[in-house]
Amino acid sequence: MSRGGLATGSVIVAGGGPVGAATALSLAELGFTVTLVDRGRPQPGLAAFGMDVRNVALSPQSAALLQQVDAWPSQAAAYKKMRVWEERGTSQLEFDAASVGRSELGWLVEVAPLLERLWQALEAQPNVSLVFGSVVDVAPADTGVTLCIDNDGKINELQAQLLIACDGANSAVRQALNVLIRNWQTGQMAVTTVVRTERPHDDTAWQRFLLDGPLALLPSTNPHLCSIVWSQSEVQAGVRMGLADADFCAVLTRASEGCLGQIQEAAPRQAFPLNQQLAATANPHQRVLLLGDALRVVHPLAGLGVNLGFEDLQELLSVMARGVDFNLPGQWDKFARQRLLRSEIMLRSLKGLKELYGNDNPWVGWLRNSGVGWFGRRQWLQRRAIEEATGLRNFSS
Numbered sequence: 001m002s003r004g005g006l007a008t009g010s011v012i013v014a015g016g017g018p019v020g021a022a023t024a025l026s027l028a029e030l031g032f033t034v035t036l037v038d039r040g041r042p043q044p045g046l047a048a049f050g051m052d053v054r055n056v057a058l059s060p061q062s063a064a065l066l067q068q069v070d071a072w073p074s075q076a077a078a079y080k081k082m083r084v085w086e087e088r089g090t091s092q093l094e095f096d097a098a099s100v101g102r103s104e105l106g107w108l109v110e111v112a113p114l115l116e117r118l119w120q121a122l123e124a125q126p127n128v129s130l131v132f133g134s135v136v137d138v139a140p141a142d143t144g145v146t147l148c149i150d151n152d153g154k155i156n157e158l159q160a161q162l163l164i165a166c167d168g169a170n171s172a173v174r175q176a177l178n179v180l181i182r183n184w185q186t187g188q189m190a191v192t193t194v195v196r197t198e199r200p201h202d203d204t205a206w207q208r209f210l211l212d213g214p215l216a217l218l219p220s221t222n223p224h225l226c227s228i229v230w231s232q233s234e235v236q237a238g239v240r241m242g243l244a245d246a247d248f249c250a251v252l253t254r255a256s257e258g259c260l261g262q263i264q265e266a267a268p269r270q271a272f273p274l275n276q277q278l279a280a281t282a283n284p285h286q287r288v289l290l291l292g293d294a295l296r297v298v299h300p301l302a303g304l305g306v307n308l309g310f311e312d313l314q315e316l317l318s319v320m321a322r323g324v325d326f327n328l329p330g331q332w333d334k335f336a337r338q339r340l341l342r343s344e345i346m347l348r349s350l351k352g353l354k355e356l357y358g359n360d361n362p363w364v365g366w367l368r369n370s371g372v373g374w375f376g377r378r379q380w381l382q383r384r385a386i387e388e389a390t391g392l393r394n395f396s397s
């Protein structure tokens with residue numbers, strides 16, 4: 001498909017994952033003519049116990065953004081508390097929404113229904129055209145940007161004034177523009193699944209830092225079903241992926257110290273490699289921006305990936321609200337600097353946290369425990385931490 005003459009305010013969004021779909025909807029609502037490109041409509045993932053096995057934790061800020069574009073999925077599960085403890089320690093931390101005057105810290109949302117809501121909204125939005133195909137090349141110029149799409153061997157060209165790449169961790173746009181990335185290999189994989197627990201989850205997100213990596217039991221709308229994100233070494237992940245269901249449940253009960261009683265049943269497991277990466281810039285050309293996982297990929301231990309992507313979008317919308325001329329150079333400089341700095345801070349914090357909890361030196365263990373105990377006695381500091389985690393405050397902006 002080829003398009004002649006550029007519409008005023010024409011934008012191509014490459015990638016219709018959560019960040020790309022929300023970006024296309026937000027810009028369409030502002031009156032931009034948006035073309036969203038993806039390989040296809042999202043397909044439902046692995047499901048069990050009536051749930052999608054893939055879940056993401058969303059902050060109140062992300063929820064507000066999704067509500068704004070009328071794409072908030074109806075089955076979101078609010079979590080009101082978070083309990084964090086570790087394998088070698090005696091201290092534990094509990095964060096409570098009530099301590100910052102909120103009724104929840106965030107929500108656990110199944111990815112398949114979230115994408116379905118977003119795509120239904122896209123299909124109903126008159127300012128959005130959907131184009132299916134794989135991005136294979138990008139040609140930015142002073143007057144506009146051209147995106148080449150491969151659709152079953154046929155190459156089509158799309159043109160617009162601005163290209164926003166939301167095409168994920170292996171972004172084809174980023175690669176076509178030779179944007180360098182820094183990559184931190186974690187040597188870890190996340191094993192994910194959904195489990196049925198003996199005791200109710202009490203609307204609490206449970207996270208235990210094991211020496212091998214953090215284990216999270218995340219609540220759903222069913223009080224006895226939790227989604228599991230268990231980061232661990234590649235070797236351990238290989239072993240645990242191969243266990244029979246009953247053995248896996250027993251291992252998980254031990255690893256979670258029976259915080260929800262016995263793990264009674266587990267859905268099929270999936271394993272994802274965990275790497276952190278950061279692109280050298282969020283604005284590789286005057287007419288190209290990188291958002292979401294195309295810009296940076298973070299370790300899932302703090303459930304931040306999509307939230308950071310939605311934060312990129314919120315910042316982009318603030319720039320647009322102040323008025324932006326796509327034809328003028330330098331329009332995105334501040335935005336790009338801020339997003340890179342924010343990403344760098346989050347990547348380094350998560351790397352530091354993972355290393356701190358993965359260290360079995362007894363002195364480090366003692367320091368960690370004392371630190372957690374000290375932190376646990378300081379309500380004001382905990383309140384600040386909750387505000388940061390829920391997006392009510394942003395220390396790095």
Ligand SMILES: Cc1cc2nc3c(=O)[nH]c(=O)nc-3n(C[C@H](O)[C@H](O)[C@H](O)COP(=O)(O)OP(=O)(O)OC[C@H]3O[C@@H](n4cnc5c(N)ncnc54)[C@H](O)[C@@H]3O)c2cc1C
Binds near residue numbers: 020172
């Ligand atoms: C185990 C695990 C647990 C996680 N838990 C959380 C959590 O609790 N909270 C959280 O916030 N984040 C979490 N994340 C991270 C989160 O899943 C990602 O940050 C999020 O999916 C990124 O969204 P995105 O829209 O930027 O990219 P993606 O979701 O990767 O979407 C990219 C889109 O681009 C399309 N695309 C890719 N290449 C091309 C191409 N060449 N041409 C056309 N289209 C293309 C794809 O089809 C896809 O639709 C987790 C990640 C993992 C691995």
